[in-house]
Amino acid sequence: MYILHYAPDNASQIIRLMLEEMGLPYRTALLDRSTRAQDSAQYRAVNPTGLIPALQTPDATLFETGAILLWLCDSHVSMAPAPGAPGRADFLKWLFFTANTLHADSRLLFYPEQYAGSPEAIPAFRSACEARIHRDLGLLEALAASAPDYLNAQSPSALGYYICCLIRWINLYPTDRTGWLHLANFPALYALALALQERPAALRVSTAEGLGSTIFTAPHYADPPEGSVI
Amino acid sequence: MYILRFSPDSASLIVRLVLEELGLPYEARPINRDAGELSSPQYRALHPLGKIPAMETPHGPMFESAAILLYLSDRHPGLAPAPDALDRAAFLKWFFFTSTNIHPTLMEIYYPERVAGEAAAEAVAVHAAARMKVLLAALDTAAEPNPAWLSAYKPSLLGYYVAVLMRWLGQNKPSSVAYIRSTDYPALHKVVAMLEARAATRTVAEAEGLGAQPFTDPI
Numbered sequence: 001m002y003i004l005h006y007a008p009d010n011a012s013q014i015i016r017l018m019l020e021e022m023g024l025p026y027r028t029a030l031l032d033r034s035t036r037a038q039d040s041a042q043y044r045a046v047n048p049t050g051l052i053p054a055l056q057t058p059d060a061t062l063f064e065t066g067a068i069l070l071w072l073c074d075s076h077v078s079m080a081p082a083p084g085a086p087g088r089a090d091f092l093k094w095l096f097f098t099a100n101t102l103h104a105d106s107r108l109l110f111y112p113e114q115y116a117g118s119p120e121a122i123p124a125f126r127s128a129c130e131a132r133i134h135r136d137l138g139l140l141e142a143l144a145a146s147a148p149d150y151l152n153a154q155s156p157s158a159l160g161y162y163i164c165c166l167i168r169w170i171n172l173y174p175t176d177r178t179g180w181l182h183l184a185n186f187p188a189l190y191a192l193a194l195a196l197q198e199r200p201a202a203l204r205v206s207t208a209e210g211l212g213s214t215i216f217t218a219p220h221y222a223d224p225p226e227g228s229v230i
Numbered sequence: 231m232y233i234l235r236f237s238p239d240s241a242s243l244i245v246r247l248v249l250e251e252l253g254l255p256y257e258a259r260p261i262n263r264d265a266g267e268l269s270s271p272q273y274r275a276l277h278p279l280g281k282i283p284a285m286e287t288p289h290g291p292m293f294e295s296a297a298i299l300l301y302l303s304d305r306h307p308g309l310a311p312a313p314d315a316l317d318r319a320a321f322l323k324w325f326f327f328t329s330t331n332i333h334p335t336l337m338e339i340y341y342p343e344r345v346a347g348e349a350a351a352e353a354v355a356v357h358a359a360a361r362m363k364v365l366l367a368a369l370d371t372a373a374e375p376n377p378a379w380l381s382a383y384k385p386s387l388l389g390y391y392v393a394v395l396m397r398w399l400g401q402n403k404p405s406s407v408a409y410i411r412s413t414d415y416p417a418l419h420k421v422v423a424m425l426e427a428r429a430a431t432r433t434v435a436e437a438e439g440l441g442a443q444p445f446t447d448p449i
């Protein structure tokens with residue numbers, strides 16, 4: 001049995017979508033962000049970085065979204081090319097790109113006060129982040145348009161859920177600056193988002209975390225039955 | 231045969247050390263940065279963002295140093311837990327941690343003006359350096375029990391990755407906000423000091439002119 005340490009509509013959502021899609025038994029352990037439970041000694045023992053998510057398996061504790069995704073895919077031989085399979089090399093490069101470039105840039109965008117250096121620098125900082133995110137999504141659009149096994153609208157994939165969740169949050173955060181990203185300009189990603197949000201796994205996660213419908217293509221702020229998004 | 235597109239002392243160094251350590255046949259093909267090769271259509275076909283490294287493989291072109299490392303170690307075992315090994319989970323989380331936290335933070339320290347413009351560069355670097363110390367302390371704690379995937383006694387994928395990052399941090403001037411030495415992190419220091427003495431490191435240090443102590447006392 002897996003235990004997912006989560007907060008609603010946080011990066012843990014990517015892992016929850018995977019667990020649901022793979023039909024794996026798991027239970028959730030809520031981190032109350034309103035009291036900064038991610039900084040508690042108890043959670044730091046699970047994840048010393050204090051970031052969400054973490055996944056406890058019968059043998060180990062994992063953190064880092066990309067690491068958890070890859071480990072789940074390889075352990076259950078599903079949702080990504082297995083080691084040695086055709087497409088593995090390509091999948092790995094885009095997984096790492098998504099984790100250390102698109103996801104890392106999204107974090108910068110969401111928490112400018114932690115990264116911009118000073119409040120006066122925030123406007124320039126945001127513009128630079130938004131430009132990089134446009135560039136990154138342009139590359140992923142080209143990739144999605146070529147519809148490789150590990151990223152297409154016909155079948156659920158680890159990379160597909162990862163990218164679509166990031167697109168969701170880029171459209172919602174920071175709350176005082178939204179509406180600059182137009183998913184319609186990225187038709188292959190749009191088709192992917194549309195297909196994934198209609199999957200039963202996505203609908204279950206949407207109910208559990210209060211996300212409403214169209215979670216990827218036209219997201220609304222979460223109204224979760226438990227916990228706090230920020 | 232692997233063809234590594236490299237520039238001395240850039241992120242290609244991490245991959246080159248691992249290719250040497252694994253004893254794999256490869257060609258190190260230099261990138262002519264001054265001639266703008268990173269922007270050439272030929273290079274962009276290997277790496278759409280025009281960054282270093284890129285590597286040609288029997289499975290097509292690859293980029294992202296961490297992806298290349300993992301691809302190599304899964305094909306040629308020895309430097310990291312195999313996909314079905316029990317300690318794969320522990321390895322993967324710290325490997326991604328390094329790739330998604332430490333490596334990008336280092337780029338902020340090196341190129342702070344890219345983050346929010348020239349005016350904010352100094353403040354950005356101060357913040358990034360403070361974060362870097364927290365990240366390295368966490369990794370140092372993970373290295374303390376000497377896990378096989380970040381050991382002080384045998385070479386590892388993550389060890390080489392960390393060694394190169396330590397090298398770049400150690401190149402900062404003592405007056406810099408980000409003056410960080412491997413000796414500040416005792417467990418990591420043991421790892422990189424051991425790697426420094428490896429034949430693979432000697433070979434690459436010679437080829438790229440990295441000096442006698444490329445990780446613990448970089449020049």
Ligand SMILES: N[C@@H](CCC(=O)N[C@@H](CS)C(=O)NCC(=O)O)C(=O)O
Pocket residue numbers: 009010011012038050051052053063064065066103107330
């Ligand atoms: N690189 C990390 C990033 C995770 C992350 O940014 N998590 C956010 C929530 S979406 C978080 O924990 N924020 C709380 C905080 O920074 O204190 C990963 O991929 O797991």
Ligand SMILES: N[C@@H](CCC(=O)N[C@@H](CS)C(=O)NCC(=O)O)C(=O)O
Pocket residue numbers: 100240241242268280281282283293294295296333337
């Ligand atoms: N995440 C990439 C980062 C690569 C990277 O930033 N490379 C630098 C050299 S160390 C580069 O290509 N810089 C040239 C540029 O940005 O134009 C990786 O790990 O491969």
